[in-house]
Amino acid sequence: MKILSVSDVVAPILDQHLPTRPFPDVDLILSCGDLPPEYLSRLVNALNAPLYYVHGNHDIRYEEKPPEGGYDLHGKLVKIRGINILGLEGSYWYNDGPYQYKEGQMRSIIRRLRPTLWWRGGVDVVVTHAPPRHIHDAEDLCHRGFECFRWLIDKYQPPYFIHGHIHRNFFDPAERVTVVNLTKVVNTYGYFFLEIESRPKA
Numbered sequence: 446m447k448i449l450s451v452s453d454v455v456a457p458i459l460d461q462h463l464p465t466r467p468f469p470d471v472d473l474i475l476s477c478g479d480l481p482p483e484y485l486s487r488l489v490n491a492l493n494a495p496l497y498y499v500h501g502n503h504d505i506r507y508e509e510k511p512p513e514g515g516y517d518l519h520g521k522l523v524k525i526r527g528i529n530i531l532g533l534e535g536s537y538w539y540n541d542g543p544y545q546y547k548e549g550q551m552r553s554i555i556r557r558l559r560p561t562l563w564w565r566g567g568v569d570v571v572v573t574h575a576p577p578r579h580i581h582d583a584e585d586l587c588h589r590g591f592e593c594f595r596w597l598i599d600k601y602q603p604p605y606f607i608h609g610h611i612h613r614n615f616f617d618p619a620e621r622v623t624v625v626n627l628t629k630v631v632n633t634y635g636y637f638f639l640e641i642e643s644r645p646k647a
Contacts, residue, residue: 446526447640449492450633452477452574453501455484455570459636464477473525476512477609477633478534478544478574480501498525501574502536502587502610505588514518518572520554522561528641529565531558531603533573533594536610539586544574552593562601567643571597580623581611581632595625600627602627622639 448634449471451459471492476485478501489496489512496515500507511517519528520531535544562568575590577598582590585623588611598606606628613634615621621637623630631637 446472446528446642447638448473448475448570449478449636449638450475450572450631451485451488451493451606451636452633453479454504454522454635455481456548456636458542462483465529469519473528474568475572475607476515476573477521477607479609482507482512482515484512485515489514495525497525497530497532497572498534499534499572499574501534502542502544505543507571512538520558520567522558522565524565529561529567529569530570533571536575537586537589537591546591548592555593555597558636564626567601570639571603573606573608574610576608576611576632577606577625577630578626580630581608593612596630597631598625605639606630607633607637607639630634 447470471494474488474496476498478499497518498515500520519534522531524530535546538545538547577594578590578592594607611632621632
């Protein structure tokens with residue numbers, strides 16, 4: 446399955462060429478947050494692919510105008526073509542705004558998901574806005590990563606952990622990726638393509 450992940454900034458190469466469907470083989474769109482809902486709606490309509498998203502800390506407009514055809518992934522584990530995908534929204538708490546969480550709050554959300562993760566055989570792709578602690582993050586509260594995300598990686602070892610929130614330009618796609626055990630942690634600022642094989646049917 447070919448996945449387009451996006452976050453934080455409208456990518457001109459995507460937006461300007463959507464009428465020509467530059468990427469017709471995209472099977473799924475994942476948004477890691479902080480993007481205009483109209484942009485995500487254009488991606489859905491142009492690429493004819495389903496959209497699953499988590500809120501970034503600036504996505505307050507989604508309450509009034511969510512992306513068309515989008516599915517809010519926060520706190521859920523969904524199976525798409527045999528692939529288990531988990532979503533966790535928001536940033537580390539820094540000014541009591543929306544979609545901000547303290548470490549204990551995010552840890553509680555993950556704890557509630559553990560029975561589902563066990564029952565469904567783990568997770569293949571984790572989609573978040575904030576990064577894991579000490580992986581692509583920063584020391585200020587706003588851009589600090591979550592310790593419990595690192596625990597999630599160590600415990601379940603998903604093939605991919607995709608996040609946004611950390612603005613950085615990349616000259617080589619490999620610069621986006623940090624490998625932790627069996628997990629590729631990807632900063633999807635702008636956009637990123639990944640391909641993942643569906644799990645074989647039991």
